[in-house]
Amino acid sequence: MTLLAAEGLTKRFGGVVAANGVSFALEPGEMLAMIGPNGAGKSTTFNMVGGQLRPDAGRVTLAGQDVTNTPPRALCRLGVGRSFQVAQTFLSFTVVGNVQMALIAHQRQTRQMLSDAAALHRDAALALLDRVGMAAQADRPIGELAYGDVKRVELAIALAGAPRLLLMDEPTAGMAPSERAALMALVAGIARRERIGVLFTEHDMDSVFAHADRILVLVRGEIIARGSPEDVRADPEVQRVYLGQSGTKAAARARRTHG
Numbered sequence: 001m002t003l004l005a006a007e008g009l010t011k012r013f014g015g016v017v018a019a020n021g022v023s024f025a026l027e028p029g030e031m032l033a034m035i036g037p038n039g040a041g042k043s044t045t046f047n048m049v050g051g052q053l054r055p056d057a058g059r060v061t062l063a064g065q066d067v068t069n070t071p072p073r074a075l076c077r078l079g080v081g082r083s084f085q086v087a088q089t090f091l092s093f094t095v096v097g098n099v100q101m102a103l104i105a106h107q108r109q110t111r112q113m114l115s116d117a118a119a120l121h122r123d124a125a126l127a128l129l130d131r132v133g134m135a136a137q138a139d140r141p142i143g144e145l146a147y148g149d150v151k152r153v154e155l156a157i158a159l160a161g162a163p164r165l166l167l168m169d170e171p172t173a174g175m176a177p178s179e180r181a182a183l184m185a186l187v188a189g190i191a192r193r194e195r196i197g198v199l200f201t202e203h204d205m206d207s208v209f210a211h212a213d214r215i216l217v218l219v220r221g222e223i224i225a226r227g228s229p230e231d232v233r234a235d236p237e238v239q240r241v242y243l244g245q246s247g248t249k250a251a252a253r254a255r256r257t258h259g
């Protein structure tokens with residue numbers, strides 16, 4: 001069954017139509033990228049799916065259930081995870097402590113239990129860190145980690161909610177190219193193995209062409225192309241209005257790397 005469906009999502013800000021009848025579907029285990037130039041409506045669409053922004057028209061369904069206008073917290077309980085931002089981690093806490101906090105939050109245990117956080121869920125948190133390759137650094141303060149490793153911990157934190165859908169808004173922003181490739185490979189591997197659907201926006205075309213199963217191209221609030229990385233790369237309209245030379249090079253690099 002289709003995991004996520006957006007149907008006719010539309011949002012206006014004054015005279016600007018930020019998203020105009022945006023429709024797409026995402027299957028379990030699929031990596032779906034949303035790309036487009038600045039101001040294309042990516043964040044607007046993303047935030048309507050994630051419950052931060054109320055659409056003027058259209059609807060969002062999760063495994064057939066209408067979740068339009070469902071707030072993020074309630075969506076989380078339905079299995080929609082988001083990648084967290086660095087500022088939302090507790091920098092003085094250990095790596096494993098941060099993941100334990102996420103597990104506690106997911107189970108909606110009360111704040112009084114925080115004093116016991118060191119004991120609670122440690123094994124489960126270590127198992128999550130293992131999935132993102134960070135178990136060996138479990139007891140370091142998160143503030144000491146390299147940025148790419150913080151991103152891995154953030155992924156573990158998102159996975160603590162046992163999501164069936166992950167929403168990732170520019171997951172590789174601010175990362176070095178080698179770190180980006182490693183993080184996206186990790187996300188794609190987990191998504192495919194565990195049948196988690198991933199919707200992500202991304203400015204880094206190398207990450208998109210190497211790891212997306214399908215790509216949506218938004219321009220001025222409308223989807224102008226959709227399909228496999230190959231189809232999107234070859235689309236003359238996409239070439240003209242968005243990708244140009246840099247996208248062609250990114251696609252060629254992705255093909256060389258991934259056969």
Ligand SMILES: Nc1ncnc2c1ncn2[C@@H]1O[C@H](COP(=O)(O)OP(=O)(O)OP(=O)(O)O)[C@@H](O)[C@H]1O
Pocket residue numbers: 013016017018036037038039040041042043044045
């Ligand atoms: N809260 C808002 N109030 C007014 N206009 C907005 C608001 N949010 C977005 N817009 C406008 O809607 C359009 C789409 O913006 P959006 O942020 O969704 O694009 P984007 O594709 O995510 O861009 P970027 O790649 O720069 O993040 C833009 O013209 C933007 O100025």
